[in-house]
Structures are given as C-alpha cells and as structure tokens.
Amino acid sequence: MTRVFLVGSGPGDPDLLTVKALRLLQTAEVVLYDSLAGKAILALANPAAELIDVGKRCGKTSTAQAEICRLLVAAARTGKRVVRLKGGDAMIFGRATEEMEALRAAGIGFEVVPGITAASAAASVLQVSLTRREIARSLHILAGHGAESGLPAHDWVALTRSGGTLAVYMGSKTLPGLAAHFIEAGMAPEMPALAVENASMPGQGVLRGSIATLPRLVARAAPTGPVLVLIGAALADATEAEVLAASFAE
Ligand SMILES: C[S@@+](CC[C@H](N)C(=O)[O-])C[C@H]1O[C@@H](n2cnc3c(N)ncnc32)[C@H](O)[C@@H]1O
CATH class of the missing domain: 3.40.1010.10 (Tetrapyrrole methylase, N-terminal domain)
Incomplete structure (x- = not known):
C-alpha cells in the first residue's frame, strides 16, 4: 500500500x-x-x-x-x-x-x-483563456530564471514566432531581461503582458501593461509574493473586473 x-x-x-x-x-x-x-x-x-x-x-x-x-x-x-x-x-x-x-x-x-498550477490560477483571476482559436494556439510554460539566477537560454525567436501565450514562472526579477530578449526577437513592444501576484490568495493583485512597459510597472510595485507573468495576444481581453483594481501596492 x-x-x-x-x-x-x-x-x-x-x-x-x-x-x-x-x-x-x-x-x-x-x-x-x-x-x-x-x-x-x-x-x-x-x-x-x-x-x-x-x-x-x-x-x-x-x-x-x-x-x-x-x-x-x-x-x-x-x-x-x-x-x-x-x-x-x-x-x-x-x-x-x-x-x-x-x-x-x-x-x-x-x-x-496533481494540483492547479499558477498559470491556471492567474488565468482565472484575469478571466481570460490562455488559448484562443486563431489567436493563441499554444501555451508555453517558461522559467524566468536559470540555475545561476540569470536568464535561462530560451529560444526567444522560436517562442516569439509561435504566437502562443507565454506563462513565465519565477520571472518578476528577470523581467527586464526577458522583455528585452522578446522585443529583440521581434515581439511587438505593445504585446499584452500581465503580472499576477498571489493568485487566489490574500494580497492578490494584478499589473497590466505591455511587454515594453510591464518590467517597469513590476519593478515599481516591488512585489513580495509569488508572481506569474503572462504574455501574448490572447491576453488583450483580460477583464477589467474588480480584481484588477486591486493592483500591486504602489
Ligand atoms: C518554484 S515555482 C513553483 C510552481 C508551482 N509548482 C506551480 O505549478 O504553480 C514558483 C513560481 O510559481 C509561480 N506561482 C506559484 N504560486 C503562485 C501564485 N499563487 N500566484 C502567482 N504566481 C505563483 C511564481 O512565478 C513563483 O515564482
């Protein structure tokens, strides 16, 4: 047994x-x-x-x-x-x-x-589907930092070209570098990008921006809880529901 x-x-x-x-x-x-x-x-x-x-x-x-x-x-x-x-x-x-x-x-x-992973919880908070017909046909789960706490060696061009939704775990500290790589790889600077802190927990908050603006918003908010970053066209419809008002303390 x-x-x-x-x-x-x-x-x-x-x-x-x-x-x-x-x-x-x-x-x-x-x-x-x-x-x-x-x-x-x-x-x-x-x-x-x-x-x-x-x-x-x-x-x-x-x-x-x-x-x-x-x-x-x-x-x-x-x-x-x-x-x-x-x-x-x-x-x-x-x-x-x-x-x-x-x-x-x-x-x-x-x-x-199995348990509910952070990307699913964050999507529920935002009331947005991570996949969407014609817009996002894949979901990519990425680590935001590598073994040495630096950026992992992702294939930035392939990820950008996939057009899928990117769910970045452990990426709040390395977000400036991640964003720079994606933009250099051809991602539009206005690509929707959101950060969800403490998804499903007290202290839950959301920051909404683009791949170009989110790093600054997150750095300013200096979150102390776990943060999940979602990037992709499917997130354009992320709801303006009440929960978004509870954005990270600024
Ligand atoms: C070591 S990973 C563990 C992931 C976990 N096994 C999962 O499936 O969600 C820790 C990262 O998960 C994400 N995370 C976990 N719980 C979270 C939550 N409630 N809200 C936002 N992000 C969360 C954050 O990116 C955090 O840095």
Whole structure:
C-alpha cells in the first residue's frame, strides 16, 4: 500500500486543493511542505501530523534539495503516511524529479497527486483563456530564471514566432531581461503582458501593461509574493473586473 504522496497544493486558496489532496492531508502522519503551500492549507492537515517546513521559495533561504530528499526518504522509512506538499502542481518547476529519483533509489513506492498550477490560477483571476482559436494556439510554460539566477537560454525567436501565450514562472526579477530578449526577437513592444501576484490568495493583485512597459510597472510595485507573468495576444481581453483594481501596492 502506498504511504508516500507527492501532492500539489494548488496556488494557495485552500478551496483549490483537490479532494484527494485534502483527504491525504487529513490523514497524513508527516507533512513536508514548501513555503508556497501556505498557512491556510497547512491548517487543514491532521492535527497530529508532524509538519516539517522545507521552505522552498525562490530567492529566499531554503533547505537544500539534497537535504529535502534525505528528509523525505527518512520520513518514508518510518512507515508513516507521508505527504510531500508542493505549491501548484508538483510536476511544474517543483523539483519533483530529484525527489522521485531519491524515493526510487531507496526502493520506496509513491504516488503523485496533481494540483492547479499558477498559470491556471492567474488565468482565472484575469478571466481570460490562455488559448484562443486563431489567436493563441499554444501555451508555453517558461522559467524566468536559470540555475545561476540569470536568464535561462530560451529560444526567444522560436517562442516569439509561435504566437502562443507565454506563462513565465519565477520571472518578476528577470523581467527586464526577458522583455528585452522578446522585443529583440521581434515581439511587438505593445504585446499584452500581465503580472499576477498571489493568485487566489490574500494580497492578490494584478499589473497590466505591455511587454515594453510591464518590467517597469513590476519593478515599481516591488512585489513580495509569488508572481506569474503572462504574455501574448490572447491576453488583450483580460477583464477589467474588480480584481484588477486591486493592483500591486504602489
Ligand atoms: C518554484 S515555482 C513553483 C510552481 C508551482 N509548482 C506551480 O505549478 O504553480 C514558483 C513560481 O510559481 C509561480 N506561482 C506559484 N504560486 C503562485 C501564485 N499563487 N500566484 C502567482 N504566481 C505563483 C511564481 O512565478 C513563483 O515564482
């Protein structure tokens, strides 16, 4: 019987947990969690469970990945029911590969439970579809920074030519460089670009601009929460709904 679960906690709103994630949290004996998992979600865990903060949050001090793998394997070896809780979906920028490899190497069976990823949450906040017939036929999920915290070596021209929607994770700090690459690759400076901070959580806010203007807007707002950047023609219709009024504090 599987006793180790890699669980996506979704974007932060406890109502956006899957039923399965909730059931596993309520019956867990050990929960290893990332900072993105959030207090409101942890409050739903079995009160008797041991909660271990492994604090992964980009740009902040966090437990080294090797140590997280070690803690996970050690917890699994106790035979207890272990939930490894990760923000959003575990399989998208969640370092799930390392943890699955560590469990496999230790001969420990596990199950992965999907969660709602940040791009889906941001699209819901904006009330805009990430794909749209004739306008955006693809969705590209990109990391905004590379292993050395610089820009990743994306194929800027291919991404620009695709005409798809670009969802940039972990990109608020590197946005000026990202935007410069896209414009140099031929993207129109007025291409719609939006940043959603804390999607689905308290402190949720939106900044709306173009690929040319968004970097300055984000730098001025200096967001402290997680930020998802969406770029593409499909976003031209991003709603002016009330939530947009709650833009980042300026
Ligand atoms: C290490 S990645 C983890 C992504 C996660 N596995 C997912 O599927 O959403 C962290 C990045 O996800 C994005 N992110 C996660 N939660 C978010 C939220 N509630 N609002 C906005 N962006 C979020 C931000 O770009 C953040 O820098």
